[in-house]
Amino acid sequence: MIPDGLRPGTRSDLSALPVDVAPTLLGAHLIVEAGGERVVARLTEVEAYHGVGTGEIPDPGSHARSGRSARNATMWGPPGHLYVYLSHGIHSCVNVVCAPAGVAGGVLLRGAEIVEGEEVAAQRRFATRAVGHVRDLARGPGRLGQSLGLRHAAHDGIDAVAGMGRAGAVARLLMREEPLAPVATGPRVGVAGIAGTDAYPWRFWIPGDPTVSAFRWGRGAEGARPAAVLD
Numbered sequence: 001m002i003p004d005g006l007r008p009g010t011r012s013d014l015s016a017l018p019v020d021v022a023p024t025l026l027g028a029h030l031i032v033e034a035g036g037e038r039v040v041a042r043l044t045e046v047e048a049y050h051g052v053g054t055g056e057i058p059d060p061g062s063h064a065r066s067g068r069s070a071r072n073a074t075m076w077g078p079p080g081h082l083y084v085y086l087s088h089g090i091h092s093c094v095n096v097v098c099a100p101a102g103v104a105g106g107v108l109l110r111g112a113e114i115v116e117g118e119e120v121a122a123q124r125r126f127a128t129r130a131v132g133h134v135r136d137l138a139r140g141p142g143r144l145g146q147s148l149g150l151r152h153a154a155h156d157g158i159d160a161v162a163g164m165g166r167a168g169a170v171a172r173l174l175m176r177e178e179p180l181a182p183v184a185t186g187p188r189v190g191v192a193g194i195a196g197t198d199a200y201p202w203r204f205w206i207p208g209d210p211t212v213s214a215f216r217w218g219r220g221a222e223g224a225r226p227a228a229v230l231d
Contacts, residue, residue, distance in 0.1 A: 002174060003029070009161055009173035014079035014098035017055050018048035018105035021098040023204045023230065025107055027180045029115070030094075030160065034149030034169035037120045041138050041148060045111030045205040045212045047188045049095070051075055051104025061188060061195030064104035075104040080161030082171060084145065086152040091142025094150050096160065096173065110189065110203070112138040113211045114147060121147035140213045182207060183230045189215055196221030201228065 002008070006029060014021055023046075030041045050057070051064030051072070059065055063072045063085065074083040075097055083095040083106045099105030114121045114137045121137045124146050138144040145151070150158070154167035163172045184207045187198055194200070196218035205212045207229060 005177050006174040007177055009080065009175040011079045011161055013175055014096065014161075015100055016098070017100070018050055018098050018107050019055070019202050021096075022046045022048040022107045022202065023183045023185070024175065024179050025096065025109075026183055026204060026206055027176045029174040030109070030112070030148065031172045031174065032148040032150060032169060033171075034155075037117065037149065039117035039121050039148050040115050041109075041112035041144065042115045043109055043112050044209045045109075045203070047108040047110055047204070048202040049075075049106050049108060051099070054099055054103040054105045057200075059195060059200065060193060061191040061200065062104075068104070072104065074157045075099075075106050077101065077104070080159060080173065082150065082155065082158050082160050084150055084152045084156040084158070087142060092145040092150055092152040092155075093141040094145045094148065108141055109144050110141050111205065111209075111211050111213045112144050112147075113209070114138055120149075124149060135210045139211050180206060181230070185228050185230055186215075187221065188218075189213065190218045191221065192218040193220045 028043050049062040050059040064075045079098045081097045087093050094109045095106035097106050138147045158166040158171050160171040160173040184205050185201045188203045
């Protein structure tokens with residue numbers, strides 16, 4: 001059953017530039033059934049990334065900044081697939097692919113509230129130590145991927161629009177019928193150089209939501225202004 005105010009996501013929802021799609025994903029639900037267990041995340045924080053030739057501004061912080069490769073192939077489409085990559089050789093991070101046809105782009109899912117399957121998510125996150133705060137289940141991209149049970153490389157490319165299974169998992173994206181407002185925007189987290197400054201205010205989040213991750217500067221990033229709020 002689809003909750004009130006939500007509807008199934010479509011390819012057309014995700015076919016614009018990632019920087020334009022990203023704020024519309026706030027409040028959306030990503031449903032993942034993996035290993036027979038269901039977890040639902042309400043998205044609270046996202047970041048846009050453009051591949052080479054996507055939009056008018058080159059994005060030096062993107063995995064697809066230099067063109068197509070074996071690692072970033074999923075970013076080139078079609079929209080609605082999930083680009084799952086490995087960060088620091090440990091964390092599986094999840095992106096929703098979104099960009100016009102023929103170019104690459106994605107929106108990194110940085111933070112979420114687990115609204116269904118908290119016990120499953122907690123077991124995945126805290127199996128080897130004391131259970132932490134529920135707020136932290138998906139507060140940060142590595143935690144989010146772990147809580148949902150999505151893994152690189154098994155689930156890279158899974159289709160969250162059609163809901164087709166891959167490696168024992170099925171993912172579905174539910175979009176909000178009306179975008180949330182207000183939305184905060186500012187520099188991306190931990191991105192090095194100019195790509196992590198206010199030249200790229202491509203991080204979007206729900207102001208005041210406790211599941212939004214902590215901000216930190218990337219190496220060599222400087223000159224950023226305070227976050228703005230979009231009505």
